Amino acid sequence: MKNAAMTTESRIFTVSELTHPSDGEPILSVVLETVETVIVVYHVLPGQEIAAHVHPHGQDTWTVLSGSAGYYQGSGVVTKLQAGEIAVAKPGQVHGAINADPEEPFIFVSVVAPGNAGFALAEK
DSSP states (O other): OOOHHHHSOOOOOOHHHHOOOOSSSOEEEEEEEOSSOEEEEEEEOTTOEEEEEEOTTSEEEEEEEEOEEEEEOSTTOEEEEETTOEEEEOTTOOEEEEOOOSSOOEEEEEEEESTTOOOEEOOO
16 A cells, blocks of 8 residues: 555645734635635734625635634625634625634635636725
């Protein structure tokens, strides 16, 4: 039997190795970037924000691992998004978030598909 680690690329990633807090802007760590998809892990400290935006040609799915945030949906709509929940923004739908929790980081995995979905800032 061959050693799997020597014959295949890694398909398992450790979130704790991908989260990097920053006093400036929230840090995103790229897990994988292909033509089909872009997968990143975000670490958003209290008070930090992911600016409201859209992906004109693709979908962005967020899976929240810890913490909570105000999730922007456009037209001034903000909904609480918390650990254990999944938010899906279809092509052109506004999304973004602010971590209003005074103590806990907001950590989530974002999967954008396709990889060339585009990006444009939008109104909250």
